[in-house]
Amino acid sequence: MLKKILSIILLSMFVFxxxxxxxxxxxxxxxxxxxxxxxxxDPAESAFHHISNHNVYSIGPxxxxxxxxxxAPEEGWSMFMSGVFEPSAEHHGTGHKAYKKYxxxxxxxxxxxxxxxxxxxxxIEDVVTREEMVDGKKKDVSYVKYNGKEYKLDSKSTMDGGVxxxxxxxxxxxxxxxxxxxxxxxxxFLMWVFIRVARTYKEREGxxxxxxxxxxxxxxxxxxxxxxxxFLGDKWEKYNPFLMTLFFFILGLNLFGQxxxxxxxxxxxxxxxxxxxxxxxxxxxxxxxxxxYWEHVLWMPGVPAWVKTxxxxxxxxxxFIKPMTLMLRLFANIVAGHIxxxxxxxxxxxxxxxxQLVGASYGTSIVSMLLAMFMMSxxxxxxxxxxxxxxxxxxxxxxxxxxxxHH
Amino acid sequence: xxxxxVAAIGMGLVVIGAGIGIGNIGAKxxxxxxxxxxxxxxxxxxxxxxxxxxxxxxxxxIIMAYLIG
Numbered sequence: 001m002l003k004k005i006l007s008i009i010l011l012s013m014f015v016f017x018x019x020x021x022x023x024x025x026x027x028x029x030x031x032x033x034x035x036x037x038x039x040x041x042d043p044a045e046s047a048f049h050h051i052s053n054h055n056v057y058s059i060g061p062x063x064x065x066x067x068x069x070x071x072a073p074e075e076g077w078s079m080f081m082s083g084v085f086e087p088s089a090e091h092h093g094t095g096h097k098a099y100k101k102y103x104x105x106x107x108x109x110x111x112x113x114x115x116x117x118x119x120x121x122x123x124i125e126d127v128v129t130r131e132e133m134v135d136g137k138k139k140d141v142s143y144v145k146y147n148g149k150e151y152k153l154d155s156k157s158t159m160d161g162g163v164x165x166x167x168x169x170x171x172x173x174x175x176x177x178x179x180x181x182x183x184x185x186x187x188x189f190l191m192w193v194f195i196r197v198a199r200t201y202k203e204r205e206g207x208x209x210x211x212x213x214x215x216x217x218x219x220x221x222x223x224x225x226x227x228x229x230x231f232l233g234d235k236w237e238k239y240n241p242f243l244m245t246l247f248f249f250i251l252g253l254n255l256f257g258q259x260x261x262x263x264x265x266x267x268x269x270x271x272x273x274x275x276x277x278x279x280x281x282x283x284x285x286x287x288x289x290x291x292x293y294w295e296h297v298l299w300m301p302g303v304p305a306w307v308k309t310x311x312x313x314x315x316x317x318x319x320f321i322k323p324m325t326l327m328l329r330l331f332a333n334i335v336a337g338h339i340x341x342x343x344x345x346x347x348x349x350x351x352x353x354x355x356q357l358v359g360a361s362y363g364t365s366i367v368s369m370l371l372a373m374f375m376m377s378x379x380x381x382x383x384x385x386x387x388x389x390x391x392x393x394x395x396x397x398x399x400x401x402x403x404x405x406h407h
Numbered sequence: 408x409x410x411x412x413v414a415a416i417g418m419g420l421v422v423i424g425a426g427i428g429i430g431n432i433g434a435k436x437x438x439x440x441x442x443x444x445x446x447x448x449x450x451x452x453x454x455x456x457x458x459x460x461x462x463x464x465x466x467x468x469i470i471m472a473y474l475i476g
Contacts, residue, residue: 325466325467328470329462329463332466388455389455389456392452
């Protein structure tokens, strides 16, 4: 107990000492710095940059180009590898070149709508981001500098109708981005593993499991015995493949996102990915719904008519809220974990003033690394729990939809 | 900025509510496991299911607060 208290006191002294040192030694001039994201380190901005989806796959200083498939209504389709932008090593690839009016801004492809910008491959000077007021809301707008002039950059179109600050812009992005590439990798890996394991089961029938079977069999049996069979009763064999696919795909994506120094994928922490998973679940549940299920949704038996007028809208709403919570739960849990890790690492740059205070940087990096390591081990647990929760909830919705009447 | 702080307070309240709810679920589950250790499997899966449902309501409120704020 005494040891614990002592270590807490030491830790807090250490942290406050760093704080004092920071205030004492350095006075940052509050001039043009506020506009430039290169010098003043913003941990929140850095965290959001690192969890977002990119058009290059960057591992350490290397940028692996990914195919860009872009469509602008005025110029038509264009397909090229993101290597044509010649991305720089810092900021995960801000491009040195513009190609067909597309520019790479911190790993994300953006488009110049201005018709006076040249449409061939040209050298650009810089890409800057400024905060501006757009329709009464603060928004980050990027500009590309070329020939001494600044051109506004459009972000890709999104289908959120402006809720998350997106909307329809001058181009559409259908690229194989970092997340898509990661998903393909995970899908191929899972296919390879499961085909191999299935073959071993056939060859070694009646013998003890071997190799990767030892890892997969308990997991598979756990989901089968704890989720599929209790929830779905005698219909479990029909829905077992779907639930297993969900579980292992989500688990694979979650764990893939936990690999440090491997591009920092955040696949299940992307709202679009979890939305597709939830929509698939929504269709599977509702297309398999029997007469009994629809009766309970649309005209609940056994309650007075005036209660039905309230119950029916609520039931129809809950039909859509169920997949929405599935989507948000997975997204929020994974994104929260990634942001916390990114912020812990960002603390090094906050206390070390982006490398200006070397001692503070080294000191904080020890604490930050310990905290980040703790979070990462917690995240491995979360990866399993969230995959399990997604599967168990899908199973419970399926069981409600396929239950036979018994009253 | 004022919007943001109100939304932040809302998020805090949501987390308090969800914390109480999930805490109750966990406490009762522990109690039941202590009383009937042989039913640990059923209790665990039902506990996670209930916690997930509570969490779902909290998440919707948090996202709403984020969008409004």
